[in-house]
Amino acid sequence: MMLEGYGAYGFRDQKFKAFTNLRYNLGDGELNRFPYNQLRLWYQDDIRIPGQDLMFVSEDNFLLSFKRGVNDKMLYTRTIGAEYFKEYRTGFSYTFAMRNVRQTPVGALKFDYLSRNVAGDRTDTLYKPFVTSSEINVMLRYAPNEKFYEGGTYRVPIVTRFPILELSYDAGFKGVGESDYNYHQIRFKAEKYFFIAPFGIANVIVEGGRTFGQVPYPLLTIHRANQTYAYQMENYNFMNFLEFASDKYASINIVQNFGGLFFNRIPLLKKLKIREVVTFKALWGGLDAQNVPDANNSLLQFPTDAEGKPLTFSLQPNKPYIETGVGIANIFKILRFDYIWRLNYNENPNVQRSGLRVRIKFDF
Structure with missing residues (x-):
């Protein structure tokens, strides 16, 4: 069994933040050894940027403290969850989880919505204090021949030629734990390394998802953005926070x-063993009409700036968001520098079209 967590106090917002995570081993081996057979219970109350996962310690966390542009729209997120995780030596694993999440806007972010009166002759702007969701999640994962470097409290997967496949399903339940929404979400992800002599190694990740049901934007897919100067592998490094939402x-x-x-x-x-890197990212997406906020559906309005101009958008049909870049990796064994270009949607507000990003990575 392992109990871990943290506590913090914010002097600017005068609020406590906390995380507690209890992991219990149901198998015969050690807690952090493959294959896992674990039960996990957790509680987290912290602040985050919409669309960004609450992050634990990584090598370049200090770089994430330096942000570009406006960053004044945040969420207090309180999560209570339980999870069972089971791995097999065949490479198959599954996760079953239940969680209740309450998201409360903070800073310049407001949960406002339009509502018509009974007579239908007036539209009012109303405010919602928080959004609560209660859901179950089932995750299936297949990673044949997967191996790890294992430490006392961590493990790092070893790169192989074999694909990694993940399928995730979430179901939200209205009326459970103060939740107001019924919905279903399906996500699929596939990752594979291609060893192409003499051209090196290509890492390819394809991902897709679909949300079924009418939900406010905090429950849609808010695409992973990055307004820091650290290069983030699976985020869009020149997309602004909250810029795009999709179902x-x-x-x-x-x-x-x-x-x-x-x-x-x-x-x-x-002699220095410096490596050349080229990157390409493309994202297709969109919103059904039922998830576009208006006075008829009373969904939360997309965020705006101080002048009322929209900051959150839906991707246009047949027009993907695209980033590409070139980089130099393995500098002193830990540093990587990438120069990134954002190729489109440059008419959106507060866009940075290109720039240098850095990543710190310790290789095992």
Whole structure:
């Protein structure tokens, strides 16, 4: 059994934040050894950016503290959950989870919505204090021949030629734990490394998802953005926080590491083992009419700036959001620099079209 957590106090908002996580081993082996057979109970009350997961410690967390642009729309998120996780030596695993999540706007973020009066001759702006959801989740994962570097409290997967497949289903229940919404969400993700001699290794991730039901934007897919100067592998590094929301989406993320194909021709760079990297990310998405806020459905209005101009959008049909970049990796074994270009949707407010990003990664 392992009990872990943290506590913190914010002097600006004068609020406590906390996380408690209890993991109990149901198998015969050690808690953090493959294959897992665990029960987990957790409670978390913290602040986060909409669409961004609450993060634990990683090598470049300090870089995430430096943000560009406006970053004044946040959520207090309180989560209570229980999860059972089972792995098999075949590479198959499954997770069954239940959770209740309450999201409360803070800063410049407001949960406002339009509502017509009974006579239908007037539209009022009303405010909702929080959004609560109660859901169950089932996750299926297949990663044949997966191996790990295992430590006392962590493990790191070893890159192989075999694909990793994930299928996730969420069901939300209205009336349970103060939840106001019924919905279903399905997500699929596939990841594979391609070893292409003499061109190095290509890491390809494809992902897609669909939300069924009428829900406010905090329960839609708010695409993973990045307004920091740290390069984030699965986020869109020049997308603004809260910029795009979808109830259906598909994406592809390609990272080509040439393994010194070009730099090895230069003696000094060959000795330093610096690597060349090219990246490409594309995201397709959209919203059904029922999930576009208006006075008839009383859904939460998309966020706006101080002048009332919209900040959150739906992706246009047949027009994916695209980023591409070039990078230099394995500098002193831990540093990577990428220069990224955002290729479209540059008419949106507060957009940065290109720039340099850095990543710190310790390789095992």
